[in-house]
């Protein structure tokens with residue numbers, strides 16, 4: 066049995082005015098093994114966030130089941146933490162207090178949680194910024210802090226919803242490399258949502274391509290690039306070839322998503 | 328000329344001060360010329376005399392302390408009830424559906440209109456003042472808390488939940504601080520309304536306080552003490568508002584960022 070089993074998941078949202086509903090996810094099936102880095106790739110509006118929110122337990126599916134270690138997911142749980150595109154740091158807490166939040170929720174004693182938080186702040190290379198408030202640091206640093214906050218309670222699965230989508234291109238590339246390094250160190254499962262093919266290929270063990278209207282699993286692509294992944298990875302012929310192939314394969318669905326025609 | 332000497336803020340302050348002094352000077356002049364009836368409107372110097380007298384015999388301070396104690400108690404009660412209701416209704420739309428109509432029906436009634444009931448229920452003394460201040464202050468606290476809690480970023484609540492936050496931690500560490508930037512102006516308004524309510528309550532339903540002082544002085548035709556009391560009310564109201572603004576800067580430092588952008 067895999068760590069995360071997603072079976073026949075459908076999600077419908079009631080339409081405004083109460084007539085009928087919008088099917089956002091239709092019959093999604095996935096098995097994810099412990100320690101895998103899974104990337105959900107698809108055009109915007111195809112239901113990536115909806116699927117991730119269902120896995121997190123924020124928004125249960127209309128039909129179908131999601132099981133984490135054989136237990137149905139019904140609510141948020143500290144074994145599945147989330148990194149959001151808009152960081153969602155608590156602006157009234159310093160970086161240190163933000164990272165400590167999950168540990169505090171578990172009742173970890175103060176001295177111990179301060180130490181654990183510091184080691185995670187170091188892991189994401191934010192040492193020296195512990196006492197800054199989120200408004201005092203850059204977008205890239207905010208997302209590093211959010212990653213440290215999500216990793217501090219040692220989750221089984223780290224869920225990331227377009228975490229680098231709001232960052233400039235250079236910061237984004239840097240953080241992709243950092244994430245590859247951090248995840249290798251932490252050994253947790255990662256489900257990473259993006260609409261960037263390059264980002265997907267660079268990070269993933271497997272890329273799950275989704276198609277839109279309604280959201281479905283279109284195809285699954287294992288990425289056999291060597292690890293550790295770093296700046297040299299992007300220069301590998303296999304990397305370039307895979308990116309190109311994926312783009313060719315995806316063009317039709319992407320087209321359809323952007324024009325809204327089936 | 329002023330700007331080059333004192334800068335923009337300094338010169339604005341000096342101009343404001345000059346405006347007040349000029350008004351007082353004209354007022355005093357008209358009094359000296361007997362153009363104003365001293366019983367209906369005493370001159371600034373007579374009022375100043377009344378302030379000095381009531382300060383030196385301790386009566387002014389006594390009345391100020393009595394009024395402020397009532398405001399503090401009433402506003403504290405209002406803060407506890409308003410915050411609790413605001414968080415509760417902000418988080419649960421079912422509870423909100425039960426309670427919102429009653430709250431909206433009571434809210435437009437001016438606190439002063441509760442005075443007769445307050446006297447019937449609580450007699451004369453501190454209790455009716457506590458009650459009237461509470462009635463005036465509870466709605467601003469409730470409304471600001473309620474709308475603030477409802478407008479907290481969904482992702483911040485989700486972040487807290489997936490990190491394992493207990494309900495108590497969600498309220499204490501996320502909902503309240505997240506709502507604080509909106510709650511604070513509500514508290515400031517509550518304090519201002521409470522201050523007006525206490526004076527109104529003391530006009531009728533108390534044996535001490537600034538409202539009682541100006542009412543008694545009116546009955547004795549000591550208009551200069553009436554005006555002295557009014558000035559004390561104004562100065563203290565202004566000071567409380569300024570204090571809350573400073574407190575807000577201290578307690579909500581992260582707001583600086585959104586003020587700047």
Ligand SMILES: Nc1ncnc2c1ncn2[C@@H]1O[C@H](COP(=O)(O)OP(=O)(O)O)[C@@H](O)[C@H]1O
Pocket residue numbers: 078079087089107108109110111112113114115116
């Ligand atoms: N709460 C909701 N109510 C109604 N429709 C929604 C809701 N959330 C998402 N949707 C719709 O579901 C579709 C997929 O949204 P989303 O999962 O955010 O896509 P993605 O993350 O891939 O961009 C969109 O068309 C969006 O309008």
Ligand SMILES: [Mg+2]
Pocket residue numbers: 113114115226227
């Ligand atoms: Mg999305």
